[in-house]
Amino acid sequence: MATPEVKSLFDVSVTTKEIIFRDEVDPSEWTADSWTSKVAAQAVQYADIDGLRQTCSLLRELPPLVSDWEVDQLRERLSHAALGSGFIIQGGDCAESFADVKWDIVKRKVDLLFAQSQILEEALQVPTTVIGRIAGQFAKPRSNLFETLPSGEVVHAFRGHNVNSEDPSEREPDHRRLLLGYMYSAAAQRMLRKMPLHLTSHASDGKKVEFSLFTSHEALHLPYEASLTHNRYNLSATTIWLGERTRQLDGAHIEYARGLRNPIGVKLGPTATPEGVVALLNVLADPMAVGKVTLITRLGRGRAQTVLPPIIDAVRRSGHIPLWMSDPCHGNTFSSPSGIKTRRLEEMLAELKETYTVHQACGSFLGGIHIEQTGDNVTECLDETVMGRDDEYLGTCYQSLCDPRLSRDQAIRLIEEFANFVRAVKGRERE
Numbered sequence: 001m002a003t004p005e006v007k008s009l010f011d012v013s014v015t016t017k018e019i020i021f022r023d024e025v026d027p028s029e030w031t032a033d034s035w036t037s038k039v040a041a042q043a044v045q046y047a048d049i050d051g052l053r054q055t056c057s058l059l060r061e062l063p064p065l066v067s068d069w070e071v072d073q074l075r076e077r078l079s080h081a082a083l084g085s086g087f088i089i090q091g092g093d094c095a096e097s098f099a100d101v102k103w104d105i106v107k108r109k110v111d112l113l114f115a116q117s118q119i120l121e122e123a124l125q126v127p128t129t130v131i132g133r134i135a136g137q138f139a140k141p142r143s144n145l146f147e148t149l150p151s152g153e154v155v156h157a158f159r160g161h162n163v164n165s166e167d168p169s170e171r172e173p174d175h176r177r178l179l180l181g182y183m184y185s186a187a188a189q190r191m192l193r194k195m196p197l198h199l200t201s202h203a204s205d206g207k208k209v210e211f212s213l214f215t216s217h218e219a220l221h222l223p224y225e226a227s228l229t230h231n232r233y234n235l236s237a238t239t240i241w242l243g244e245r246t247r248q249l250d251g252a253h254i255e256y257a258r259g260l261r262n263p264i265g266v267k268l269g270p271t272a273t274p275e276g277v278v279a280l281l282n283v284l285a286d287p288m289a290v291g292k293v294t295l296i297t298r299l300g301r302g303r304a305q306t307v308l309p310p311i312i313d314a315v316r317r318s319g320h321i322p323l324w325m326s327d328p329c330h331g332n333t334f335s336s337p338s339g340i341k342t343r344r345l346e347e348m349l350a351e352l353k354e355t356y357t358v359h360q361a362c363g364s365f366l367g368g369i370h371i372e373q374t375g376d377n378v379t380e381c382l383d384e385t386v387m388g389r390d391d392e393y394l395g396t397c398y399q400s401l402c403d404p405r406l407s408r409d410q411a412i413r414l415i416e417e418f419a420n421f422v423r424a425v426k427g428r429e430r431e
């Protein structure tokens, strides 16, 4: 991939190659464990703290799941996307299941992502990079950390297979699951590396290029993430993100992430403020580190026009050049009449279009899409084709361990409709 000149866009007379690794930290101030002096939101409460320590010691000795050069390669791709010369499709389960680490299931998720990347590449006319929420998305933040069972018993909420089970009788956090999580992640990585190389045509010159799949997960469980951190690289995934519930400026998650060389995603909900976002960028990245941070907005339909422009403006004035991504899922979750968590495809599409339009109007780029989806035809999200029979439809094949995922067909439709929208916008611009 050619290294673009940055100066024409942002008055910086260097190339992305030269600037992407400008992210030094003072080693006397940051270590992979310096987060332990801060408050970790959503921390898992283990009864057996010594056991957790022993498990983490074992994890530290295990081989990395990805290589540092893969992390660097993704950073370069993200820096291109931040400058408008690339695009990212990131997707997968809300919470991966250990039981789904199987060739066919993973293959269908990967095929879906590559099908989406092809559609996006053709519409956007820029190389598209695929990132899976795969091979490690095993720890979840929750609105309520405890749950009252119908019997009246209060148990821990399900927190992802790295922590406990969805089965209400196995909710006590068990540190040994972290080792299982590592093993399942390694097995999934092995499968991803065995899958046939996906070839797709380079949109601008028709040349065939090879595409690889990068892995990602939410860096929620800091003892696990820190144990797999070596020489400032989190080698459990090529990129990690911090959730809307754990991105406190003075919190443990930001402290952990600020020293990493990996690209870092940060989810931004509708209460994000321009000052707050700039403060996060100042802590997480050198302004010269183009695309080091991905700002993943998940505002909910109808909010982009008011919430986003002042944030984009403040970020531009700060000198940072993050990658802007849209997660059209998490701001659009609601409960069906019978209390099932779901989302509507049409609302997600609306948020995507609004976000794209706002970036265009503000002179910045939407550089990626982040979606909860699966390669199977589950019935977890609604769309206009099932109107009027919501609860019956949701009851047919709802398998998610946490948030509702788009089915394969819905996920393709979302991307196709977004691609058609972009084509129409670009067509009007040419007229």
Ligand SMILES: O=C[C@H](O)[C@H](O)COP(=O)(O)O
Binding pocket: 094, 140, 141, 142, 143, 144, 330, 402, 403
């Ligand atoms: O995936 C994100 C969160 O874990 C999820 O939205 C929380 O869902 P809850 O509100 O059911 O806890």
Ligand SMILES: C=C(OP(=O)(O)O)C(=O)O
Binding pocket: 094, 141, 218, 242, 243, 244, 245, 267, 268, 298, 330, 403
């Ligand atoms: C927890 C998630 O999202 P958010 O932090 O945006 O709510 C998620 O991506 O599953």
Ligand SMILES: [Mn+2]
Binding pocket: 094, 095, 330, 372, 402, 403
């Ligand atoms: Mn989710």
